[in-house]
Each structure stands twice: as structure tokens, then as C-alpha cells.
Amino acid sequence: MEKTYQPQAIEGKHYQRWEENNYFQPSGQGDSYCIMIPPPNVTGSLHMGHAFQQTLMDALTRYHRMAGRNTLWQPGSDHAGIATQMVVERQLARDGISRHDLGRETFIDRVWQWKEESGNSITGQMRRLGDSVDWSRERFTMDEGLSNAVREVFVRLYEDDLIYRGKRLVNWDPKFHTAISDLEVESKEEQGSLWHFRYPLADGAKTAEGKDYIVVATTRPETMLGDTLVAVNPEDERYTNLVGKEVELPLVGRRLKIVADDYVDLEFGTGCVKITPAHDFNDYEVGKRHGSVLLNIFDQDAAVLAEAEAYDYQGKPVDYDTALPAGFAGLDRFEARKKIVADFDAAGLLDSIKDHTLMVPRGDRSDAVIEPWLTDQWYVSAKPLAEPTIKAVENGDIQFVPKQWENTFFAWMRDIQDWCISRQLWWGHQIPAWYDNEGSFYVGRSEADVREKHNLGSDVALTQDEDVLDTWFSSALWTFSTLGWPDDTEMLKTFHPTDVLVTGFDIIFFWVARMMMMTMHFIKDDDGKPQVPFKQVYITPLIRDENGQKMSKSKGNVIDPIDLIDGISADDLVAKRTYGLMQPKLEQKIEKATRKAFPDGMEPSGTDALRFTLTAMASQGRDVNFDVKRLEGYRNFCNKIWNAARYVQMNTEGEDCGQNGGDVELTLADRWIISGLQRLEADLERYYSNYRFDLMSQALYEFIWNEYCDWYLELSKPVLWDDNASAERKRGTRRTLVRVLETLLRLAHPVMPFITEEIWLSIKDLAGKTGDTIMLQPYPRADETKIDATAEADAEWLKGVIVGIRNIRGEMNIAPGKELPVLFQNGSSEDQRRLQENETFLKTLAKLESITWLNEGDDAPPASTQLVGQLKVLVPLAGLIDVAAEQARLSKAIDKAKQDLARVEGKLSNESFVSKAPEAVIAKEREKAEALAASVRELEGQLTQLDELG
RNA sequence: AGGACUAUAGCUCAGUUGGUUAGAGCGCUACCUUGACAUGGUAGAGGUCUCCAGUUCGAGUCUGGAUAGUCCUACCA
Secondary structure, three states: OOOOOOHHHHOOHHHHHHHHOOOOOOOOOOOEEEEEOOOOEOOOOOOHHHHHHHHHHHHHHHHHHHOOOEEEEEOEEEOOHHHHHHHHHHHHHHOOOOHHHHOHHHHHHHHHHHHHHHHHHHHHHHHHHOOOOOHHHOEEOOOHHHHHHHHHHHHHHHHOOOEEEEEEEEEEEOOOOEEEOHHHEEEEEEEEEEEEEEEEEOOOOOOOOOOOEEEEEEOOHHHHHHOOEEEEOOOOOOOHHHOOOEEEOOOOOOEEEEEEOOOOOOOOOOOEEEEOOOOOHHHHHHHHHOOOOEEEEEOOOOEEEEEEEEEOOOOOEOOOOOEOOOOOOOOEHHHHHHHHHHHHHHOOOEEEEEEEEEEEEEEOOOOOEOEEEEEEEEEEOHHHHHHHHHHHHHOOOOEEEOOOHHHHHHHHHOOOOOEEOEEOOOOOOEOOEEEOOOOOEEEOOOHHHHHHHOOOOOOOOOEEOOOEEOHHHHHOOHHHHOOOOOOOOHHHHHHOOEEEEEEEHHHHHHHHHHHHHHHHHHOEOOOOOEOOOEEEEEEEOEEEOOOOOEOOOOOOOOOOHHHHHHOEOHHHHHHHHHOOOOOHHHHHHHHHHHHHHOOOOEOOOHHHHHHHHHHHOOOOOOEEEOOHHHHHHHHHHHHHHHHHHHHHHHHHOOOOOOOOOOOOOOOHHHHHHHHHHHHHHHHHHHHHHOOOHHHHHHHHHHHHHHHHHHHHHHHHHHHHOOOOOOHHHHHHHHHHHHHHHHHHHHHHOOOOHHHHHHHHHHHOOOOOOOOOOHHHOOOOOOOHHHOOHHHHHHHHHHHHHHHHHHHHHHHHOOOOOOOEEEEEEOOOHHHHHHHHHHHHHHHHHOOEEEEEEOOOOOOOOOEEEEEEOOEEEEEEOOOOOOHHHHHHHHHHHHHHHHHHHHHHHHHHOOHHHHHHOOHHHHHHHHHHHHHHHHHHHHHHHHHHHHHHHO
16 A cells, blocks of 8 residues: 555546446345435536535445445436526527527537537546446436426326416516526615606596696606506505596506505505506506406517507407507617606606615526516416425425425425426427417327327327426426336336435425425325325535635636546636636636635545545535635545554554454453444444434544544554564454454445545455455444443543653653653552553553552652542652642642532532432532542642642 | 524534533644654643523523524515
């Protein structure tokens, strides 16, 4: 083995071998265990969030595989309709081509080409991360099988009246020319104005104040072209007399009825609201209540039409005055706004303009202001689908971890709105509906299916709906479509319901909830009970940068996990972060921040260190800040493991390690480390079951570094280097050394697959193990019979004595190499036994020249003292120790002990504590008080002696 | 507007059903290249657990309130 840990030298070769040997495929033995990967967007690349979640999924997968489960981790990717189409359109735009220049078919071919390129880079990254997914089952949401499932689901939902088509207000993205769902709209606070317009009252009506006009306030003046009503609050005495009267809409000349509606807030603005039912969601409802028409004034670019379009609430065209004033046709909505305001001003009808902060809805992909727009779209009735999922979470069939996320889920689910699933895009699953020339439509699995079902001869021309389905529609089927549904496959029977979904809270609504709805509707047990898609949902925190900022390309703080693994120079990192920015002016800012955060770029840390870091950060919070410092610490941990293994190998290779039997004698150190190992195994099992990856990795770190390396390896040296030690004793130590190491490797393997495999292969023979890979070895389980309380107590004593002596060395500035004589005073027979059994350990680890046991009455020389229980460990002063320094040290120790004693005695003298606290707690406090009092006595005695001496 | 979450060492974070002296990594101080490891070892410094009140024999932990921050949902034209 190399002297230092070189991750790049050992990673990679193992992955290829694992994959070639099909180790990632389900074994076919044992109970099933299945995780479906949240399919990454096929045109993206993996970021820290993916690395984080995939590490946790891989750890779970490897753990359960080793624990004997029939394990499947299903990989795949998502076609990400709008995002992908956008990327490819942007590529085309560089050559001045639009998708319309290419035509639908050619454009889609281009997207497929890009998918091939990009998809390969993702799967490459996943391999670098060590993901043990079953590549033979890789799926893509646009695969034939999955597309078939999408069609099947669409048709069945339609037949169940759970999908319908209708002309409704939707969130329209005027940039991408598509409808989007509520979830894809992000409202942000922006500065705007509140314009107050005067609407003249018709037929000579007057307000209570005697004015011949009323004032309406609006943040969107351009929508006045589509006004159909004016509303006031029924309780508003200022306007009671006007309800039922009309106003004449300026510029347009249309007459609007004044209606009373609770929706209007008396306090806000003027208390009069203009109602534009076809361009505002609230107005839509108001209009519906008052029998208004829907008056659409915009085209798909949100530019003003030459003539408005009027519909009733069933979406049927109706007769209505649709004339619009001249000069607006073709104007963009913001241009139209300016002109409207100017025209009102010119007409003397602009009452006032006030600054106003409002929430502006923007498309999460396009950033364009979303326009509520009347279009024909397809919807899923969400409520009936949501009900069973709410029950499933309520009764525990599906559990969220951490549990608090169930509240988030319920809040959304109980107030769920119908889901607009059609998108006016080219890239995606085309909607399986066909139209004839009469305006009728037919839903079916294919054109032929439709013709057959509806007796449509070849003389009837049919054209398929041009729209595609929302990406989340196909990913909502992910848990069962990947397993072969709608066919009744063996895979489905074996692995569904899956065990756990590992994902972030940001897609609970987008994906998790919808997956639950679809799965429970379509997948049923033999007795008809709906199957859940997964039994648990583990919600991971979100990864942010070291300052708590969300990682994003535009902030220039994105970290590519591969850069952490391989390292990257500062120049390359800057180049990467500033490449292809949407806003080039950010370049300097990003370069500056990057050079400040990573002046020397990033050191290569290897996959195992990265994975361990990510695991250690997986606490129960909402987000975690990724700090590269932490990664460095865990890279050192890998080096520690590496070197510990080297030590073990150097001391066992070619030696008898008991793999072929033979008597062994176990030392205290052996029994102690074996005992501790059982506790570790039990802890890890618990941490896996409750998804406490942070505690799991902390437990591993702690045991390997602070127990096994710091103490056990050191304790093995006196045995192995002792020419007089018996063969049994040496064999026992070597066997323990190598067996504990081998066990630790298996325990750590799910988190650190590469280093553990590398070391395991080189020491497996010494441990008497066979097999070609650690990843198929059994996961260690605790054996309670090996927990040895006596050994643990003895070891604590031994460590206490050694640390005590080291403490004196440290504080008295005695050279570490200087061999010391020590004396033991006031020891019990137990202390004496422990000394006899462990004299060699003590002498070696504390670097002692001699140990003298003082019986009662024996004189002790002036010395520096440490207490280990009642036992006094004395290091004689002569020639070694500064009396003043020792006095200071003792005083400090006495103060500390007195303080503690005072607190404990305070507790014990408290009447109510003694009468109300449990026996065990009181007894503990009593013991503590006694021990502290004894310590104070002893230390004060020592101090007095020194004072006499000085 | 409603709801959720967070506040612990200089920094990033653990702290399970209330019960020893509140822990880890990084950073900091001193000493040490000793035959696994300087990506290391030994010893050490550093915390009024945001604030106030309450429950309790006992609160970092439970309850109420305040302050600060983050997020989600909804939205007044």
C-alpha cells in the first residue's frame, strides 16, 4: 500500500468491475428493497444537491444489499419539457434559427441528439459518485414503455372523468407561448403604481357626494379594455345608491353595470373595483357570480387584439360589443398601458397615480410576467385523487421523515386545485386526443384505437392535439411506469410499493404529491386496496453555499461535485462559473467572489471523502451550508483509515492471525475494542433505520479515529513488539486487529465504497474472508454476548491513568520522550489487579521508567498528582517538576472540584429535589458528591505538602 | 394575511423520551518528525445555549411571549 491515500489511484477501477459483474442488479434473494431515483433533468448536469441525495440513496442501497435484501436502485432521467426545449432553442438561436424554421419533427430530432450527449455526461457523473444503480434498468420518461404508460393513464383518467378539457383562465407565459401550472409561477414583490381612473356614471347618476363619476384603482391600466363590470362592497354606504346603475367605460364607450360583491374591500383604494373577468383570477370569479361575459383582449404575445373576443363561462362565443378603440391593436401590454394612461390623462380622467408595491407573477423558467389568459386546456381533477393520499399519510401508510413535512403536505393537499396538464410545447408526450373537422375530439390510445372505438371511417379526417403534457405528468408515474406498468410484470409485483423516496422539500408538491395521487389511483393490491408508491419519504435538507446562499448559475456559486473529487485550479473554476452567463456583466463580480472563496482552487478530495462529508451534513434541518473545510477534514479521515490499514497490514502480513484457528489469548485491549464494536454496530443499525446519516457518520468517525486508531492500535504495539509475549497473545492481538478492521470496512462501505473495497481486498485473506468484493459481504450486526462491561471499565481506568500522566507531562512541560517513574498511592485491590494486568500497556503508552505501588503507611515523595477515582497517581518532583507550577496546577484543579461539589451539594440539600427526584438520580448525585469531596481532600492534602516543602 | 422552520464555541453544525462537567469538524495556543499516518501526535484555550416569563426538584431540551433571520402558501384591485 502507498504511504499516503491517493483516491484517484483507487477509485474508478472498482466501479467498472462492480458494474461488469452485475453486482448492482437485484440478487433475487430475500425481501425486496427498492429506491426510485428522482430522475434528473436529462439536459442538465449533476449539482451538489444531486450528489448529496444520491450519496444517501446509495448508502441506503448498499446497506440494505449487504443486509441481505433483494435490492433495486432504479436509475433514469426526466425529459424536463420546458427546460430542455429552452436549452435547445437557445442553442439554435446562436445560429439565428428558431424552432419554427426547423419544424416540429426536425426540432424534436435535435432535442434527442442533445439528450444523448447530455444524458451521457450525467450517467458518467453518477458512476464517478459510485452510485450502485442497476444500469440495465435505466429509464427515460420519453422511452416507449413510459410513453405507453403516459397514454394509458391519460385515457383511463379521461374515462373516469378525472381529466377534462375546458376554456378557462390559465397562467399564460407570453414568452414561451404556453400555459403553466400554478406551481410554476413565482410571485415576487415589485415596485409599481396604483392608477386611479375616473369612470363617468351613465344616465345622469350621481354619487352620494354629488359627483358624476366614480374612481377605480388599478395596477394594470391596460386591462380596462376588457372591463365588463364595476364592483363595490354591498355594505359600502358611499355607493349603495349606485348598485344596478351603469358607468360608461372611457376610451371604449362600453357600458358596465355596477354590482355589489363581498370580494371588494371597503378599506382599499376607493372601494370601487373594475372587473376584468378574462384577465384576472379574482375578477373571473366575480364575473361568474354576476353573469358577466368573459372578454379577452390579448393575443398569445399579450399584445392587444384588434377586436376583443367574448365568451360565456362554458367557453362558448357569445354576442357582445367587442369593439376596441383604435390605435391599440398589436400593442404590447406594457405599451398599451402607457397609452391608456396618457389617453385618460388627456381626457381629464386620470385622478391620481400612487406608488404601490405589488406581487408580480413571473414564469419560473422564462421570468416573463405571467398573463391570466383564456385558452382551451386539459385539466386533471385533483380533489378525488388527493383524498386517498391524505388518508395514507394520516394513517401512516406513508411516513414523511422528518415528520413535520406532513403538515406541508396536508396544507397543500387539502386545498388542492385542478391541475392544468397541457403545455403548448413540442418536446414532451403529445396528448392522445384527436379532433375531427367538426370540432369534436376523441381520446384514445392511438388514432386507430379512436377510430375503432368511435366508428370513424377513413373518410373522417383526424388530427392529434398538438399540445404535450406537463413533464410532471410523466414523472408522477415514475414508481410504476419504470417497473413495466401497464403490464402486470414480475418486477412490479416484487418491488412495488417501493421502500423510500429520497428527495428535497422543493418538489413535494410538484412531484411527491402527484406521484402519490397517480400511484394510488392506478396500482391496487389483489383485494383492490390502493398501493402507496413508497412507504417513507425522506426529505433531505437543501444544499447551499458556505454563506447560506442557494447555489445558482447566476450567482456564480455553483460547485460541481466532480471538481471536489478531482480538484480544479482557480482559473478553471472562474472560467467554468462565468461561461455562458445570461448576464455578462455579472462576470467580474463572480470572478472576484470565486477567487476570494477559492484562492487556490480546490484540492482533489476523492469520492469517498465527498460522500462522507455529504453524509455527515445530512441532519434534520431545512438546509445545510456546504463548507469545503469540512471536506478537507474528512479527506484526512480517509488518510487516517488508509494508514491504520497499512499499520495492520504491516503487522499481520505473513504472520499467524488466527485465520486457521489456533488458541488465542485476548488482552484487555482486544476485549475492549470488540465490545465497543458491538455498540457501534447497534448504533449504526438504528441510525440507518431513522435516517440519521449525520449521527451515523459521526459514530463511525469517532470510533475509527478516537477508539480504534488512537487507543487500540497503540495498545497493540506493546504486545506485537514484546519478544516475550506468548504466541496465543500475539495471535489474539493480530486476529483482533485485522478482524476489527475488516468489520469497520464493511460498516463504512455504504458511505465510502472505494477506499473500503481497496483495503478490504488486500486484507480479506488475513481476516479469513472470501469473496470478490466487499459490497456483497454481509453487513455487520451487533452480538450482545461480546459486550464486556468489565473490559470497558478496565480500559477506562487504563486510559484514565495514561491521560493523567500525559496531563502532568503537558502542563509541567516535561519532554514527551522522557521516561518517568510513577508511584500509585491509596489504591484499592481492584486498582492493584488492573495495574498487574496492564503494566506493560501503562509503561509503553505513558512512557514510564518504573511503577511503584505504595502500601498504606509507605512514605510518598513530593510529587505531582492525578486522581483516577480514589487512586493517586504520583510523578515525583525531583529534578522534573517546578513546585510553583504544580501548586498552580493543583489550585486550579481544586477550584474546579470545589465548584462542582458546591453545585452538587446544593442539589442534595434541596428538600424538594431529595423528596421528588427519582432514586437513581439522587443516588448518582450522592456518589458524585462523595467522589468530589474526596478529590478535594486529596488535592488539598497534596497542596499542603508542597507548601511545606516550598 | 396565514403557516412552518431556525437561533448552541471565532466559523459550519450535532445534542434522541427534561437528569454526570453541553459535544464534533475546521480555526486558535504550546510542545513534538517516536518504527501506520505532519492529510499526524500530545496537552490546552474558547460557550450567561438570542432575550423575557412560566411549568418542574431540575430546562439547551417542554409551554407562552418578544427579537432577528429563512422559507412556504394565499393575496387588495
